[in-house]
Amino acid sequence: MNIILVSNRLSRAVTLGPRHLWLVAIFCGLALFGLLTVASWATYNLTRSLGISLPTLPGVPVTQQRQIDLLAVRLGQMQAQLVRLDGLTRRVADRTGIDAKPFQSNIAAPQGGAMSSLPERSLNLAQLQALVGGADGKIENAIDQYDLFDTILTQRKLNTFQAPANLPTAAGVRSSAYGWRIDPFDGRQTFHEGIDFVGDVGTAIFAAAGGKVLKAEYHNEYGNMVEIEHGNGIISRYAHASQLLVKVGEEVRTGQKLALLGSTGRSTGPHLHFEIRYKGVPQNPLYFLQLGAKPATVKLASD
Ligand SMILES: [Zn+2]
Structure with a gap:
C-alpha cells in the first residue's frame, strides 16, 4: 500500500512505501499514548484538588458527569454561605429582639468544609436540581426574614420620633x-x-x-x-x-x-x-x- 503526501509549498508528491507506513503507525501510537497519559494525570489532579471522588454513574456520559460534579462543588460552597447567612440572621434577630422563627430555615449547623452537606458519591442531574431548589428556598426564607426586619425596624424608628411626652427627670x-x-x-x-x-x-x-x-x-x-x-x-x-x-x-x-x-x-x-x-x-x-x-x-x- 502506497500513501501519497502532497506538499503545496514544494509542489511535489512523496510516495511512502510499507516501511515508512510502519514508522508512521509507531509514531501515531506513541503520540496517542502520551496524550491519554497527560489527560488522565490532569483529571486525577483536578478531582484530587477538589476533594471529590468521581465514580461514573451508569448510563451518564463521562463529560456530563464531570460537569455535574463541578456544579455540585459550587453548590456545596453556596450551601456553606447559606449556613453563614442563617447564623447572621439569628444574630440580628437576637440583637433586635425580633422573632426569627417564622422564617428560620432548616439549614444544618456548620460542620466545616464546603462539601459537608453534600453526599460523598457523585450526584445525578435530578439530585443536583433538588439541591439547587432547596438552596433557592432558603434564600427566599432569608429575603422574607430581612423584609420583616426592615418593616419592624422602620416602624420602631417612626415610633421613636414621637412627641416629647416622657418625664425628663425623676427629680419631680x-x-x-x-x-x-x-x-x-x-x-x-x-x-x-x-x-x-x-x-x-x-x-x-x-x-x-x-x-x-x-x-x-x-x-x-x-x-x-x-x-x-x-x-x-x-x-x-x-x-x-x-x-x-x-x-x-x-x-x-x-x-x-x-x-x-x-x-x-x-x-x-x-x-x-x-x-x-x-x-x-x-x-x-x-x-x-x-x-x-x-x-x-x-x-x-x-x-
Ligand atoms: Zn428654667
Missing part, C-alpha cells in the same frame, strides 16, 4: 412654671420658655422622646445643655446639667439618660430647665407631658 419638684415670671437674676419680668425641675446634682435627666442629638455643649446661659431633634420640627432642650452623657449626632431612645442634673450656666441652684420648641417657638412642655398619651391633640403655639 417643679420650681418654676412656663410663662411670664420675675427673673431671679435681675428682678424684671421675663418670659420663662420652659419648666424647671429641682433636684440634687447628679440626678438623671432622660430623653422626653426618641430622636437625634442636635446639641451637646456648654452655653453661657443654659450651661451644659442637650438638644434633641424629634422630627416634625419639634426639639426638646435640657439645660444647666452638671455632666453631659451624649454626643451630637447620636440617636437616643425615649427615656435614655442624656445628662446629670446640675447648676451650670445662668442658674441659682441645681435644677433642670426643660424646653420644648416647635419650629423654634417655645411651647408649654406641660401640654406634652400631660397629654403624652395623645400627642396628636397637643396645640402648638405657632399654629
Whole structure:
C-alpha cells in the first residue's frame, strides 16, 4: 500500500512505501499514548484538588458527569454561605429582639468544609436540581426574614420620633412654671420658655422622646445643655446639667439618660430647665407631658 503526501509549498508528491507506513503507525501510537497519559494525570489532579471522588454513574456520559460534579462543588460552597447567612440572621434577630422563627430555615449547623452537606458519591442531574431548589428556598426564607426586619425596624424608628411626652427627670419638684415670671437674676419680668425641675446634682435627666442629638455643649446661659431633634420640627432642650452623657449626632431612645442634673450656666441652684420648641417657638412642655398619651391633640403655639 502506497500513501501519497502532497506538499503545496514544494509542489511535489512523496510516495511512502510499507516501511515508512510502519514508522508512521509507531509514531501515531506513541503520540496517542502520551496524550491519554497527560489527560488522565490532569483529571486525577483536578478531582484530587477538589476533594471529590468521581465514580461514573451508569448510563451518564463521562463529560456530563464531570460537569455535574463541578456544579455540585459550587453548590456545596453556596450551601456553606447559606449556613453563614442563617447564623447572621439569628444574630440580628437576637440583637433586635425580633422573632426569627417564622422564617428560620432548616439549614444544618456548620460542620466545616464546603462539601459537608453534600453526599460523598457523585450526584445525578435530578439530585443536583433538588439541591439547587432547596438552596433557592432558603434564600427566599432569608429575603422574607430581612423584609420583616426592615418593616419592624422602620416602624420602631417612626415610633421613636414621637412627641416629647416622657418625664425628663425623676427629680419631680417643679420650681418654676412656663410663662411670664420675675427673673431671679435681675428682678424684671421675663418670659420663662420652659419648666424647671429641682433636684440634687447628679440626678438623671432622660430623653422626653426618641430622636437625634442636635446639641451637646456648654452655653453661657443654659450651661451644659442637650438638644434633641424629634422630627416634625419639634426639639426638646435640657439645660444647666452638671455632666453631659451624649454626643451630637447620636440617636437616643425615649427615656435614655442624656445628662446629670446640675447648676451650670445662668442658674441659682441645681435644677433642670426643660424646653420644648416647635419650629423654634417655645411651647408649654406641660401640654406634652400631660397629654403624652395623645400627642396628636397637643396645640402648638405657632399654629
Ligand atoms: Zn428654667
